[in-house]
Amino acid sequence: MKITDLSARVGGKNILNGINLEVHAGEVHAIMGPNGSGKSTLAQVLAGREDYEVTGGSVSFEGLDLLAMPPEERARAGLFLGFQYPVEIPGVNNVYLLKAALNAKRKAAGEPEVDAYEFLTLIRQKMKVMQMSESFLTRGVNEGFSGGEKKRNEVLQMLILEPKLAILDETDSGLDIDALKVVSAGVNSLRSPKRAVVLVTHYQRLLDYVVPDRVHVLSGGRILKSGDAALAHELEQRGYDWVLETRVA
Amino acid sequence: MSSKSQDVEALLAQKYRHGFVTDIESDSLPPGLDESVVAAISKKKNEPRFLLEWRLKAFRHWQTMKEPGWAHVHYKPIDYQDISYYSAPRPPANAPKSIDEVDPKLLATYAKLGIPLHERARLAGVAVDAVFDSVSVATTFKEKLGKAGVIFCSFSDAVRDHPGLIERYLGSVVPPGDNFFAALNSAVFSDGSFVYVPPGVRCPMELSTYFRINAAKTGQFERTLIIAAEAASVSYLEGCTAPMRDENQLHAAVVELVALDNAQIKYSTVQNWYPGDENGLGGIFNFVTKRGECRGHNSKISWTQVETGSAITWKYPSCVLKGDNSVGEFYSVAVANNYQQADTGTKMIHIGRNTRSTIVSKGISAGHAENTYRGLVKILPSAAGARNFTQCDSLLMGPKCAAHTFPYMEVKNSTATVEHEASTSKIGEDQLFYCLQRGISAEDAVNMIVSGFCKVVFKELPMEFAVEAQNLLSVSLEGAVG
Numbered sequence: 201m202k203i204t205d206l207s208a209r210v211g212g213k214n215i216l217n218g219i220n221l222e223v224h225a226g227e228v229h230a231i232m233g234p235n236g237s238g239k240s241t242l243a244q245v246l247a248g249r250e251d252y253e254v255t256g257g258s259v260s261f262e263g264l265d266l267l268a269m270p271p272e273e274r275a276r277a278g279l280f281l282g283f284q285y286p287v288e289i290p291g292v293n294n295v296y297l298l299k300a301a302l303n304a305k306r307k308a309a310g311e312p313e314v315d316a317y318e319f320l321t322l323i324r325q326k327m328k329v330m331q332m333s334e335s336f337l338t339r340g341v342n343e344g345f346s347g348g349e350k351k352r353n354e355v356l357q358m359l360i361l362e363p364k365l366a367i368l369d370e371t372d373s374g375l376d377i378d379a380l381k382v383v384s385a386g387v388n389s390l391r392s393p394k395r396a397v398v399l400v401t402h403y404q405r406l407l408d409y410v411v412p413d414r415v416h417v418l419s420g421g422r423i424l425k426s427g428d429a430a431l432a433h434e435l436e437q438r439g440y441d442w443v444l445e446t447r448v449a
Numbered sequence: 450m451s452s453k454s455q456d457v458e459a460l461l462a463q464k465y466r467h468g469f470v471t472d473i474e475s476d477s478l479p480p481g482l483d484e485s486v487v488a489a490i491s492k493k494k495n496e497p498r499f500l501l502e503w504r505l506k507a508f509r510h511w512q513t514m515k516e517p518g519w520a521h522v523h524y525k526p527i528d529y530q531d532i533s534y535y536s537a538p539r540p541p542a543n544a545p546k547s548i549d550e551v552d553p554k555l556l557a558t559y560a561k562l563g564i565p566l567h568e569r570a571r572l573a574g575v576a577v578d579a580v581f582d583s584v585s586v587a588t589t590f591k592e593k594l595g596k597a598g599v600i601f602c603s604f605s606d607a608v609r610d611h612p613g614l615i616e617r618y619l620g621s622v623v624p625p626g627d628n629f630f631a632a633l634n635s636a637v638f639s640d641g642s643f644v645y646v647p648p649g650v651r652c653p654m655e656l657s658t659y660f661r662i663n664a665a666k667t668g669q670f671e672r673t674l675i676i677a678a679e680a681a682s683v684s685y686l687e688g689c690t691a692p693m694r695d696e697n698q699l700h701a702a703v704v705e706l707v708a709l710d711n712a713q714i715k716y717s718t719v720q721n722w723y724p725g726d727e728n729g730l731g732g733i734f735n736f737v738t739k740r741g742e743c744r745g746h747n748s749k750i751s752w753t754q755v756e757t758g759s760a761i762t763w764k765y766p767s768c769v770l771k772g773d774n775s776v777g778e779f780y781s782v783a784v785a786n787n788y789q790q791a792d793t794g795t796k797m798i799h800i801g802r803n804t805r806s807t808i809v810s811k812g813i814s815a816g817h818a819e820n821t822y823r824g825l826v827k828i829l830p831s832a833a834g835a836r837n838f839t840q841c842d843s844l845l846m847g848p849k850c851a852a853h854t855f856p857y858m859e860v861k862n863s864t865a866t867v868e869h870e871a872s873t874s875k876i877g878e879d880q881l882f883y884c885l886q887r888g889i890s891a892e893d894a895v896n897m898i899v900s901g902f903c904k905v906v907f908k909e910l911p912m913e914f915a916v917e918a919q920n921l922l923s924v925s926l927e928g929a930v931g
Contacts, residue, residue: 272889275886287883301888
């Protein structure tokens with residue numbers, strides 16, 4: 201994926217002011233930054249949320265003009281967004297949604313629909329990775345889930361859909377240390393030379409478990425600094441102000 | 450509003466798929482209504498004297514009544530003299546001769562709805578017996594029911610073959626003067642269905658309009674009477690997604706159910722009459738009176754309805770819980786789109802001791818529609834230990850529709866328990882985007898969210914019907930996208 205000079209606004213307010221970023225297959229990137237820096241907006245814009253208006257720039261994904269595609273086509277092309285606040289859909293079974301999602305993707309790729317037995321085997325296997333209980337199979341989408349369960353569910357969906365590019369929006373927030381390890385293990389299990397992951401996060405904590413290849417600091421809708429995993433540690437110690445000040449200086 | 454909610458609206462801006470016209474020559478009375486018309490209907494049907502008297506009495510009463518104005522619906526006054534009150538089809542001369550001649554698009558829609566093949570042909574106006582062995586189909590189920598002692602026939606046949614039962618039960622739940630539309634129906638009803646399940650018999654099959662081939666075309670004023678004798682049980686399916694063939698727009702039916710000691714009646718409806726176009730022109734006025742009486746102790750009557758059609762729906766399937774320990778249930782999904790208006794709900798009248806009732810109502814409004822739940826829970830002084838649970842949920846799609854809830858409660862016995870829960874929610878753009886981000890199309894996503902909302906009601910439908918109801922929702926929400 202290549203983002204070139206991307207700008208966007210929501211409700212008349214400019215949030216992204218010229219983002220440039222390249223993510224290659226096999227890489228894990230972390231996007232960090234203070235509150236209101238535009239991290240979540242970037243994730244939503246890439247996924248195609250229409251409330252966000254793109255005012256400039258371009259994004260190419262696997263050679264496709266990503267911004268010209270409706271959200272469902274972006275998803276079918278292999279872009280996955282792990283939501284910061286996964287929504288509840290009462291009465292709609294978890295497994296049903298997931299199967300519909302997988303079949304939509306397979307259909308777009310010209311593959312046959314997944315067989316029910318095969319699918320159940322697959323989902324059970326991935327649930328094991330995410331340490332989720334059997335009751336998950338019969339519950340509604342995120343219905344009555346705790347914060348941690350919702351985040352695990354996001355990662356489970358990612359594991360089933362096997363995206364080429366996964367953007368995880370603060371998937372680590374609100375998790376206790378055990379849940380964080382489970383979620384990290386899930387993300388790591390997806391790492392492969394064919395896939396890329398973008399972690400949007402506040403904290404360095406997650407990056408102890410999922411070690412990134414590149415770390416970017418976002419502020420005021422721009423990437424101010426990029427580096428390797430060591431940058432995250434430096435940020436942890438010195439705070440974001442240090443980057444902002446360096447920039448000004 | 451953002452563009453996303455416009456997408457939802459676009460999805461909902463779909464056309465009615467069953468609104469084709471089939472040219473059938475019919476034997477009709479000229480428009481107008483007076484005693485001679487009532488007498489002519491009765492004569493055409495060779496009815497016994499008591500029924501003619503009954504009709505005339507109802508007609509005279511109707512003339513003294515005023516159309517009710519309390520419902521939350523608006524329409525131009527109906528000219529009752531401009532309606533033809535009798536129309537029976539003649540054998541079709543120019544109807545398709547075989548299913549091969551029927552518009553394939555139409556057949557595809559039926560296939561989507563899961564309607565059995567012979568039924569598809571019948572709906573499309575094919576002369577069924579030319580193609581299918583309908584006689585043997587009819588004979589098979591008649592034999593099976595006959596062996597069990599179950600009577601299931603058209604209302605006209607019942608008047609001819611079982612006048613004693615008709616005289617005893619007709620109007621015993623919905624008296625001829627009950628309300629304006631029931632009185633009109635009582636005067637001019639043309640046909641309908643009759644079911645009698647004798648003591649101790651569990652009806653060996655679901656009774657549905659699919660099987661009632663002999664009464665394929667009933668009028669706009671149909672009358673249904675179902676009697677479950679002591680310890681009998683029956684499940685009746687009504688409606689289906691039949692195309693609109695009626696020339697007139699008023700549909701005023703009456704349904705009466707009688708459950709004696711330990712008897713159970715389950716009555717399921719999927720109503721998809723023509724709702725009018727997207728500007729609110731045309732469509733059916735569905736003014737229906739449905740009431741069941743749990744006359745015996747430990748009896749149970751359960752109503753399940755999925756209402757997606759009609760320009761205006763005015764309908765309150767009710768239970769009169771007379772017998773001690775009797776149970777009444779009402780499960781409803783009412784969808785109103787474009788300019789549709791629905792004012793629907795139920796009445797649970799608790800008379801016997803320890804009577805119980807459950808009401809679950811799901812209203813979905815879209816476009817400019819108005820969807821009203823109106824329910825009455827009445828607990829009389831005699832109903833010691835009575836219990837009611839009511840849950841009313843409304844789902845709004847788009848910014849221009851409205852949902853209203855009018856729950857009435859009259860509790861006259863202090864040992865009764867009445868619970869009420871209500872919620873109103875908007876179809877979430879967040880929910881929609883979540884599904885889209887998982888690669889699911891907007892159309893499938895809306896269907897999924899709506900089906901989830903209706904799930905508790907669909908669970909109450911007999912299995913084949915639940916599938917049809919689900920498909921119907923999909924078809925009616927199918928839109929411009931995809």
